[in-house]
Amino acid sequence: MTSEQCDLILSGKYLLPDNKQENVLLDAAVAVTGDTIMAIGSKDDILARHTARTRIHTDHGLIMPGLINTHTHAPMAAFRGLADDLPLMTWLEKHIFPVETRWTPEMIYQSSLLSLAEMIKSGTTSFCDMYLFSKEVARATEKSGMRAWIGEVLYDFPSPCYGELENGFAYMEELFQHYADHPLISITTDPHAVYTCSPELLSRLGQTAADHNSLYIIHLAENQAEIDTCRERFSCSPVEHLDKLGLLGEKTLAAHCVMVTDAEIELLAERKVKVSHCQESNMKLASGTAPVVKMLNAGVLVSIGTDGAASNNDVDMFGEMNTVAKVHKAARMDPTAMTAEQTLSAATLGGAEALLADKTCGTLAVGKKADLIVLDMNQPHLTPLYNIPSHLVYAARGADVLHSVVNGQLLMENRTLLTLDEAEILDTMRSIAQTISRYGKD
Amino acid sequence: MTSEQCDLILSGKYLLPDNKQENVLLDAAVAVTGDTIMAIGSKDDILARHTARTRIHTDHGLIMPGLINTHTHAPMAAFRGLADDLPLMTWLEKHIFPVETRWTPEMIYQSSLLSLAEMIKSGTTSFCDMYLFSKEVARATEKSGMRAWIGEVLYDFPSPCYGELENGFAYMEELFQHYADHPLISITTDPHAVYTCSPELLSRLGQTAADHNSLYIIHLAENQAEIDTCRERFSCSPVEHLDKLGLLGEKTLAAHCVMVTDAEIELLAERKVKVSHCQESNMKLASGTAPVVKMLNAGVLVSIGTDGAASNNDVDMFGEMNTVAKVHKAARMDPTAMTAEQTLSAATLGGAEALLADKTCGTLAVGKKADLIVLDMNQPHLTPLYNIPSHLVYAARGADVLHSVVNGQLLMENRTLLTLDEAEILDTMRSIAQTISRYGKD
Numbered sequence: 001m002t003s004e005q006c007d008l009i010l011s012g013k014y015l016l017p018d019n020k021q022e023n024v025l026l027d028a029a030v031a032v033t034g035d036t037i038m039a040i041g042s043k044d045d046i047l048a049r050h051t052a053r054t055r056i057h058t059d060h061g062l063i064m065p066g067l068i069n070t071h072t073h074a075p076m077a078a079f080r081g082l083a084d085d086l087p088l089m090t091w092l093e094k095h096i097f098p099v100e101t102r103w104t105p106e107m108i109y110q111s112s113l114l115s116l117a118e119m120i121k122s123g124t125t126s127f128c129d130m131y132l133f134s135k136e137v138a139r140a141t142e143k144s145g146m147r148a149w150i151g152e153v154l155y156d157f158p159s160p161c162y163g164e165l166e167n168g169f170a171y172m173e174e175l176f177q178h179y180a181d182h183p184l185i186s187i188t189t190d191p192h193a194v195y196t197c198s199p200e201l202l203s204r205l206g207q208t209a210a211d212h213n214s215l216y217i218i219h220l221a222e223n224q225a226e227i228d229t230c231r232e233r234f235s236c237s238p239v240e241h242l243d244k245l246g247l248l249g250e251k252t253l254a255a256h257c258v259m260v261t262d263a264e265i266e267l268l269a270e271r272k273v274k275v276s277h278c279q280e281s282n283m284k285l286a287s288g289t290a291p292v293v294k295m296l297n298a299g300v301l302v303s304i305g306t307d308g309a310a311s312n313n314d315v316d317m318f319g320e321m322n323t324v325a326k327v328h329k330a331a332r333m334d335p336t337a338m339t340a341e342q343t344l345s346a347a348t349l350g351g352a353e354a355l356l357a358d359k360t361c362g363t364l365a366v367g368k369k370a371d372l373i374v375l376d377m378n379q380p381h382l383t384p385l386y387n388i389p390s391h392l393v394y395a396a397r398g399a400d401v402l403h404s405v406v407n408g409q410l411l412m413e414n415r416t417l418l419t420l421d422e423a424e425i426l427d428t429m430r431s432i433a434q435t436i437s438r439y440g441k442d
Numbered sequence: 443m444t445s446e447q448c449d450l451i452l453s454g455k456y457l458l459p460d461n462k463q464e465n466v467l468l469d470a471a472v473a474v475t476g477d478t479i480m481a482i483g484s485k486d487d488i489l490a491r492h493t494a495r496t497r498i499h500t501d502h503g504l505i506m507p508g509l510i511n512t513h514t515h516a517p518m519a520a521f522r523g524l525a526d527d528l529p530l531m532t533w534l535e536k537h538i539f540p541v542e543t544r545w546t547p548e549m550i551y552q553s554s555l556l557s558l559a560e561m562i563k564s565g566t567t568s569f570c571d572m573y574l575f576s577k578e579v580a581r582a583t584e585k586s587g588m589r590a591w592i593g594e595v596l597y598d599f600p601s602p603c604y605g606e607l608e609n610g611f612a613y614m615e616e617l618f619q620h621y622a623d624h625p626l627i628s629i630t631t632d633p634h635a636v637y638t639c640s641p642e643l644l645s646r647l648g649q650t651a652a653d654h655n656s657l658y659i660i661h662l663a664e665n666q667a668e669i670d671t672c673r674e675r676f677s678c679s680p681v682e683h684l685d686k687l688g689l690l691g692e693k694t695l696a697a698h699c700v701m702v703t704d705a706e707i708e709l710l711a712e713r714k715v716k717v718s719h720c721q722e723s724n725m726k727l728a729s730g731t732a733p734v735v736k737m738l739n740a741g742v743l744v745s746i747g748t749d750g751a752a753s754n755n756d757v758d759m760f761g762e763m764n765t766v767a768k769v770h771k772a773a774r775m776d777p778t779a780m781t782a783e784q785t786l787s788a789a790t791l792g793g794a795e796a797l798l799a800d801k802t803c804g805t806l807a808v809g810k811k812a813d814l815i816v817l818d819m820n821q822p823h824l825t826p827l828y829n830i831p832s833h834l835v836y837a838a839r840g841a842d843v844l845h846s847v848v849n850g851q852l853l854m855e856n857r858t859l860l861t862l863d864e865a866e867i868l869d870t871m872r873s874i875a876q877t878i879s880r881y882g883k884d
Contacts (some may be wrong), residue, residue, distance in 0.1 A: 022748075042467035062780075081832035084845035085781040118822035283768035284836070286777040313836035314823045323765065326725035336730040339527040380560035381756045381840070383868050384875030394726070394755035398823070426825050433826030 009052040012061025035408040060378030066125025067317040068351025071276035071305025074115035079310035112140035122398025139325040151190030220254035223287040225257040242308030274354035303354035316398040451494040454503025502820030508567025509759040513718035513747025516557035521752035550575040554582035564840025593632030662696035665729040716796035723749030745796035758840040776872025782835040
């Protein structure tokens with residue numbers, strides 16, 4: 001038997017190809033050529049059939065799909081812990097907006113690098129980001145090697161990034177053109193919300209999304225204030241408002257959906273709208289608890305997002321899974337609600353489906369892109385090990401991730417980042433934080 | 443100036459003596475002699491005045507009080523992830539009880555070591571444990587060097603540990619005698635709950651606690667089923683039941699208190715009962731959300747517990763703080779509820795107060811016992827750093843803890859356990875888990 005040459009073989013004690021304990025392989029390996037998974041199987045088999053330029057074996061390692069974070073504002077990592085435990089408008093008006101008006105592209109770039117470093121170190125391999133100066137977010141993402149969906153947020157008022165609204169469309173156009181054929185970065189269309197975008201802007205961006213075949217990403221029904229404002233202006237709820245405009249569809253990814261009625265859940269399901277559930281942020285800002293179990297029962301695709309680090313205050317998807325699985329049990333007073341396997345699915349394949357990328361990533365399978373992570377299961381808090389999805393949701397945390405691979409490229413090995421200079425990023429951020437602190441005092 | 447000899451000097455970039463950002467010291471150190479903190483101050487000052495046998499400097503280190511976990515069942519670490527997402531009675535009757543009846547003292551000892559290793563590695567320095575075979579829990583704790591309050595749980599039916607109830611009192615007596623003068627271990631009196639202990643047993647244990655001047659620790663008002671059972675049997679709520687028996691007092695530590703009315707909260711405050719709030723376990727078992735903000739407003743002392751790893755599924759107090767601070771914001775729809783500083787206090791000084799040990803530990807102060815931890819703040823998820831309590835509650839996790847000191851003894855340095863053999867503990871637990879898995883299939 002001749003041995004097939006590949007680029008990378010990762011092996012470990014366990015391999016979880018998806019979200020199901022019954023599919024766990026023991027003493028397993030995955031072989032990668034270029035950006036693609038070529039083989040998955042027993043370690044002995046894979047090593048007998050393949051030779052690889054790079055081989056990484058982890059004794060107590062668990063190989064699994066990388067986590068997919070479907071709602072982030074990466075540069076807001078710069079605001080982590082800047083102000084907490086405040087009423088929403090005080091937080092925004094006194095602390096966040098005064099700094100956001102003085103962002104420079106370089107600050108955005110550096111803050112994005114920080115968030116990317118944190119994401120890779122906590123097991124995320126793909127994310128969907130909506131923020132200002134998104135060219136800089138994309139530039140940082142290119143450097144990191146992560147897979148991302150990135151959009152420039154548009155709203156009715158001038159932006160710190162592009163100025164007058166009309167320039168925003170030009171800015172988006174440049175992004176679409178620049179990343180038209182990028183293997184890792186997809187550009188999205190991102191109206192901020194129904195209370196910050198006129199119906200005309202929402203519709204025009206709907207056309208932009210259609211023209212570019214892009215996702216249409218919006219904050220939707222995040223809190224009661226949004227509902228009240230929308231009802232006052234348009235005599236309907238935010239979900240109804242978007243539906244009247246014909247903007248609920250299978251390429252719509254709605255972040256939050258905390259305040260949705262049963263009828264609206266049915267509508268979201270019917271329109272095949274995807275939801276990004278951001279539980280920790282919704283709790284920290286006291287927005288409420290999205291009816292996720294109802295959504296899942298109605299057939300709505302629910303994925304998981306951390307939201308920005310300013311309202312979380314981290315982007316650790318393991319921590320987010322822990323919260324999601326537990327909160328909905330208490331909310332429903334039902335310990336069987338939101339199982340570990342359901343939650344893990346929302347953070348992996350669910351994320352891929354939300355981004356219409358389930359043929360690309362979200363599970364480990366031959367022919368899919370190699371987006372995977374390896375965890376060190378040889379730790380007190382992960383011992384004993386009866387059920388892997390249970391541990392991933394209820395006990396694991398970002399720091400358990402040893403290696404990360406995106407699109408076949410090794411981004412982290414033994415917790416050392418390979419595409420980013422962690423020490424330099426942290427030093428730069430400490431200096432940027434001093435500037436931000438001064439802004440806050442002006 | 444002559445230099446004073448001490449045993450240990452820890453220094454770092456930050457020192458947080460309590461829960462308040464305004465009290466943070468920069469470039470600070472703490473000097474320890476024997477079991478006691480001798481000096482706290484600027485690093486330069488401390489080093490000028492003291493020489494030490496052992497010096498540990500951490501460039502980006504944060505020195506802070508060790509966390510205090512006021513409700514654990516340490517040996518249940520052996521059941522971590524054994525069965526999740528099940529109705530309570532299915533979980534107990536099909537998965538937990540069948541194994542508990544076959545516990546051996548050695549299994550308890552080894553499982554306790556696992557939990558101790560996890561606690562030290564995630565920043566806990568003191569804990570309060572209620573379980574079976576508590577002599578073995580105490581023996582493991584002695585080996586670890588942790589500070590602990592440990593009790594043997596008693597209830598009306600025979601125990602896998604001591605058999606008939608009467609033997610339980612003899613077992614407790616031996617514990618009280620053996621640990622009468624122990625510097626780190628205090629024995630507590632632990633009736634299981636009002637639905638598993640007759641009024642006579644509850645009262646007799648009240649007398650035991652009084653005789654030994656011990657804490658009286660009980661699960662109280664954990665869920666609706668407990669309320670219903672108590673009302674059916676005694677025509678009153680669990681809190682009222684204990685009060686009628688004269689068992690609510692300043693040495694009573696009540697775990698859970700999920701289902702308590704406003705009037706009962708007033709009563710708990712008046713009686714100076716201490717509460718151990720176990721939010722993650724309460725969510726995972728779908729018990730509900732304790733009205734913690736109301737309790738704090740009423741003047742009830744609220745501390746934090748993880749409960750056992752079978753219903754959490756970890757004992758990471760950093761994760762627990764994150765959940766506690768966020769859940770109560772959403773529960774109250776108020777982003778200013780349960781601030782980072784309040785939450786951090788509940789996990790440190792609040793724990794010490796719950797255990798009537800606030801003169802011993804809970805803050806860093808000259809003359810107190812040296813129970814402290816050092817975190818590595820030079821990490822993406824802890825950068826930038828505007829406010830330390832915010833990071834500790836909303837972004838830090840157990841894996842950020844580098845060093846741990848209890849009673850002046852170093853228990854962990856650079857994440858290596860010094861009193862416990864981590865590799866051996868993990869290997870032993872994997873073997874015990876195989877036995878437990880077999881029991882589950884019988």
